[in-house]
Amino acid sequence: MSKLQSIRGMRDILPEESEGMSRIEDAAKQCLHSFGYSELRLPLIESTALFERGVGDGTDIVEKEMFNIDSRDGEPLSLRPEGTAGCVRAAIQHGLAFNRISRLWYRGPMFRYERPQKGRYRQFEQIGAEAFGIAKPALDAELIDINHQLFARLGVDEHMKLRINTIGSFAERRTYVEALRAHLESNRDALDADSLRRLERSPLRILDSKHSETRAVIANAPKIEDFLDADSMHHFEQVLEHLQSLGIGFEIDPYLVRGLDYYTHTVFEFETKQLGAQGAVSAGGRYDGLVEGLGGRAAPGAGFAIGIDRLLLLCQSVNTEQASPRSSLLYCVATDEDSLKAMMSIGNQLRKDLAGVPVVVDTQGGKLGTQMRRADREGARWTIIAGESERAEGVLTLKPMREVGEQSRLKYDALVLRLLEAHGGLS
């Protein structure tokens, strides 16, 4: 029997990384909250049909990347490969998208059966936001702005490039796709194998092909903008004007196409070069037909999703040093059993009196020198020592570990005061 280990593409996030991840999640949560978005907690498992209808049954995600589950009662279920479909389903089910405006966000793991790679895991963490009931271009800009604000807060906006495009309404896209397909058909000799395979099902996706010969064909292909009506053009222009007014840089990429069928009009993607091949950190767009497509009363919608694992990788590659959250650690050691018993209660009292300061009581024991070494390795800022002599006098020894200064023997109340003073506001 082989060793037990995590299954392919599923990773453990260890304390060191977990801290960084929490920082990002907290920042994102704050940011979304500051824009008035409310959190939604959604199931990890949904009916397979939801993704087939929502994401599109011809998409790679649904066709070959879903983790499908045996539900025991026959209904095909899937681990969610993305969050929008579930969020829209919930919005419809609970009336959040009916005759009202909703601003929602969610987070959690998504699952896709892909070949693992840097920045690409089979279970990955996403934070997404969706807004329903607003058809105006200002919403598209606001969603992009949320990303922009968050990236700035995390200090990574310098490394992020925003690409944006419009793919028109469903109807406009249909005519465009026909024209595009015709053009590609007449040049099929120059297309690569992957693109040929897509010709039938999703010719739009050929637009972002990397093959040089295919790209040559694409360069002469009809452009979506020639198929948009005045309203669609105006919508896109308005989005761009808002971005300019918000001071957000962007690049129009006529070949930017999303791999999910539900998008209409605005699509965008924040991309970085720091991460290698998996550079898409956040992406989203408008999906005015999705609510209706999933059985709700027609309502406009738009949203985005941020890949937290990738954002973390980016933060790690950009921010070299990070403040240790253990910098306030208080380490308590005892030299004998009776002192240890007393110390465990004192620890609890300290946790109340110094709320926010982590208090570790050394439960392993041993020689004082050994415990002191442990305190040092744990990164303690202070050590509190209790032994027979302290017990006899009713005091505790407080020793600073990271700064100059002598240790002192203090009664409990004085010790708490000293610590509160030293920690000031406390971080």
Place this chain on the structure above:
RNA sequence: GUGGGCGUAGCUCAGCAGGUAGAGCUCCGGAUUGUGGAUCCGGCGGUCGUGGGUUCAAGCCCCAUCGUCCACCCCA
């Protein structure tokens, strides 16, 4: 799903004409009866990813398999 690189101690890695495994760091103990970070000394720790094969003998060669990394692909 396709291609390539890599899997030796908890971590980073060495080992090679195929002869039965090593270093640094970590950890534990001591030098230093109640005081950490430095130094020195000692110790714990490996079915060499797994399974087969070739061989008197395999960490090293062959096959398979799993994992991992990178790229394709896809996307967050």
